Amino acid sequence: MHVSFVLTQEEFTCETLTETIKTDITENKDKEYERKIESTANELHRKYVGQKDPVLLLLNHEEDKPQRYFIKSLLSKLEHTDQTDHPAFIIINAVSKSTVRGPGDVKLKMELLPEEKERFAQKMQEIKKKYKKMSQKFHAFNIMQGGFQKEDAEKLITEEMVNHIEKDTKSSSTRLLSFLALINSYVPGLHLLKLFCEDFIKEEEWSTDEGKPSLEIIMKPFKDLRLIFSEGEQKANCIRLAHPLIADACLKMLTEHKLTRYDIAHDFLNSMVKGKESNYEKICKSMLVTRPKGLIEKEKFSRLILDINRENKPNQCIYLLRIASKLFATDTFYPQALARLYYIKIQGENPKNSHIRDTLGQVHKNHLSRIWTQRKWRNEPCTDIKTCLDIAKDAIDAFQAEEKAAKDELANPNTTFNNRALFGFLQVCKDIFKQNDRDFISGLREDVEQKYDFFEWYLAYSKLSFKEEEPDYFLFWRTASFLKIRHQCVLSGESYETTEKLQARLQKLWATEAQGRSPEFYLLVLLLFWTKEAQKAKANPPNLENCVQYLIESYKSKYGKYLCGRCLVPLFFFGKEGGLQRLVHALKPHNKGLRLVHSKLLQTDLELLTEGDESVEVECLQRIKGKVKNHRVFAVRDGQQIPVTPHNPSSVCKPDQVSFYLGFTIRGPVAPGGHVILFFVFIDCFV
Structure with a gap:
């Protein structure tokens, strides 16, 4: 009441109707009701005609029946108002509090209440x-x-109907019944237009010369199950089955006579939909695409596709969606459902294949990325944070499942590690960090650090192949990692400690525990104790033969399975200068990222070396003397024969004295093999 009073002062014309419509006349009570209701409706309608302001009517009746009659009468008059540009007429129908259910869960059941x-x-x-x-x-x-019992519907299937279907499953009547059963079973309430059914009958061939029979005659065996009704201005223009449970019973009968859901749907698409797609958009989309709500979230497919798939017929589902995708070529929901079905099918065939699992994570990641991009283009803040976090969680879950599958694949020694899950995870986290959701981010911090550390050594120690560059999205890791090495180990002139102090510390650690350390420890020992000066300056220096052996074992344990199939890159070359300047690093900045070339190494020299050109000389590098024995290359150092990995093992064929440029990968010393004068090749391939 107070609200209507306030609105009256504003820009509404308000009316309130609270008195119950009563009559004391016992005879012709219904007519008296109608007269009073009509009179009240006419009075309100007269007030409405000519109004410029919107009209607000508040109804507050205890009795339901007269109120419903009144609203119906008033709406009829309002619909036939001749006034142009008439204002709005708003009805507020107040309901007694006693009729409103209290709070709490309400379970909906397919059964009637006692009063019903x-x-x-x-x-x-x-x-x-x-x-x-x-x-x-x-x-x-x-x-x-009867309480919606399916048995009651099944009892309506007569023996005559069963015999008719058994006699000819391809007759027009059986096919039309199957179409109606499929539609009304999976999409209750939808119907076929009678005109389209008649067109379907006309396309059939008939043996009689008396003309083609009508739809009613064709469907006579099932006349008790169907309804022909009116919709809109046309009369008797729609046909459907009388109840969804009857449709279920008919579909069950048809499937028992070897007419499957797939057969019916396939026939329907080819015989009725094809060529008339615009008339069946709603039916087909509801049957083939629309996904029902599950207990937690939507199902992956429509009920029809799910039921066919449960019969272990995924190929039939694929074929139906392929046909529908061609028929409704402009509707993207069909190929989307088809792609989802293909993905699940191939995932089922290869449940442990990490590359297949990658698809789902990439879909969620790209979905999230599109949201950020669109917001950025529109210069709008992201308001639906919860949706973005939900998508991110789905992507992270998918990438974590892929990561587990990728690590399981490493049980096969010849498998190349699939790193896309780790990188996809980091890409998603990078987008989410922009939202500054502390609770969400805090749970990811440890995983982010682990995966970042992985790529730091993964890209520092190896590359995809000698002739191919890493993808562009990897460049920032490689840049960050090698600029750190470049700054700390080389460009500072001298490191944080003198060479002698570093050697002393390493020698002490070596004496304490030589085996079981990280590859980086052994690599550093090799770098600092390789020269003759270092060997002579220290008493009991580390044995380099043993050091290389320990390095290989440590590498295989920590990095080998992840770097299988990739090419190891040299981190340093053995140069001519003294101190730490003898270690010539292999990288320098480039406008397209870091390249395998030192500032003292010309790019052309590097290319010639890697191509195996034996005539090139590199001024800043020092040759190492060695020999070939039992098809292996050794560097000779004060009586020690230190194994060196040749770039091309097939070229190491006969015992000989050799010299070569020396490089160091995370797996150990590397050198080419084969001739008296040999040149270092930078990549130790496919270890």
């Missing part, structure tokens, strides 16, 4: 009295009164 059963029983008596034997054919009403 009583009302149905009363109505049934009226129907029997009025329609007598015909009341038995009120199938939908009878099914509802």
